[in-house]
Amino acid sequence: MSGITDVPGVLVGHHQRLGDGWATGTTVVLVPDGATGAVDQRGGAPGTRETNLLEPENLVQRVNAVCLSGGSAYGLAAADGVVRWLAERNLGFPVGSQPHQVVPIVPGAVLFDLPRSTWGNRPDADFGYAACEAASATFASGTVGAGSGAVVGSLKGGIGSASEVVGDVTVGALAAVNASGEAVDFATGRPFAADHEVDGEFGVRWPGRPGEAPSARTDLNTTIGVVACDAALSKAEARRLAVAGQDGLARAVRPAHTMFDGDTVFALATGAHELPATAGTFADGQRAAALDALCSAAARVFARAMVHGLLSATAAGGVVAYRDVWPEAF
Structure with missing residues (x-):
């Protein structure tokens, strides 16, 4: 899929x-070539790794990967496998004179999906390593990866992704949709963020009929994801992308950022395209305006990614999917 x-x-x-x-x-x-990293975390129940490192005032500027995992706090172990995979390829922050003397920089976040598996079945370092082995420019959506046990409100959640081009810059998002709030108006079957659809990308016709919300749900969730672009941004500027991604999340689920969610959005900026230099006052600063356009796109693509994660999910772990409640939409 694109995204x-x-x-x-x-x-x-x-x-x-x-x-x-x-x-x-x-x-x-x-x-693999590194990217400027940042993060924005909201909600009352986060599970994260290496997020303090991403603060603008701290030493390390670039990251090598972001690890998103199920398994709640146990799933943070998956990042160890990502670190091992990168270290085997000499990818990381140099700390010595030899090529292998690096520390891979892998921030991460986890979502709560423990009720979907038998207790004790959760991701470990081997999951992270295997995910790296599978990495490519083409990837699946829905009930895969960190979205395998995800739930959004009363329905199955999953992995979704989307992208948009702003001038010379591409902005993309990936979301593991696992929110305490609902993503759908059950009176009509229309996702809350459906207004952001581009050229019929969701590939469905909204039912327009009521659907019965399944009774099974949990109040422990957390949506996690990444916004990426190929602009050259500072860590502080990249954080504005992550903040905007959270705006997209809030457009897609109601309520968002609850005490039972640990919503965490990372940002990556690969640096291929320079933004215009700021000149004059803030009011006519070209760089600020260019960054603002990227942030607006980040909110849109994250909202679209959330809808893709909802629509592409299939039932798992005893939770029905959107396509089960409104099969005629497809």
């Missing part, structure tokens, strides 16, 4: 286990 890998230099890989007591997995967004 975040439309940004040159960005790859995505999944690894998951489904069935026999499993419904969980890991998704890795790889940037």
Whole structure:
């Protein structure tokens, strides 16, 4: 599918286990050549790794990958496998004179999907390593990777992605849709963020009829994802992309950023295209205006990614999918 890998230099890989007591997995967004990294975290229940490193005032400027995983706090172990995979290829922050003397920089976040698997079945380092092995510019959506056990409100969630071009810059997003809030108006079957559809990309006809919300749901969730672009941004500017991605999330689910969500959006900027230099006052600053346009796009593509994650998901772990409630939409 098209989406975040439309940004040159960005790859995505999944690894998951489904069935026999499993419904969980890991998704890795790889940037082998590195990218400026940032993060914005909202909601009351985060599960994260290496997010302090991404603060603008801290030393490391570029990251090698972002690890998104199911398994709640246990799933943070998946990032260890990503670090191992990168280290084997001498990719990381140099800390010595030899090529292999590097520390791979892998921020990560996890979502809560423990009820979808038998207790004790959750991602570990091997999931992260396998996701890296699978990484490419072409990847699946729906009930895969970190979206394998995801739930959005009363329905099955999943992995979704989208992209948009702003001038010379491509902006893409990937979301693991796993929100406490609902993503759909059950009176009509229309997703809340459907207004952002571009050229019929969702490939469905909204039912326009009421659907009965399934009774099974959990109040422990968390949507996690990545916004990427090929502009040259500072860490502080990249964080504005992550903030805008959270705006897209809030357009797609109601309510968003609750005490039971740990919504976390990372940003990656690969640096291929320079933004205009700011000149004059803030009011006519070209760089600020160019960045603002990228942020507006980030909100749109993240909202679209959320809808793709909802529509492409299939039932798993005892949770029905959108396509089960409104099959005529497809």
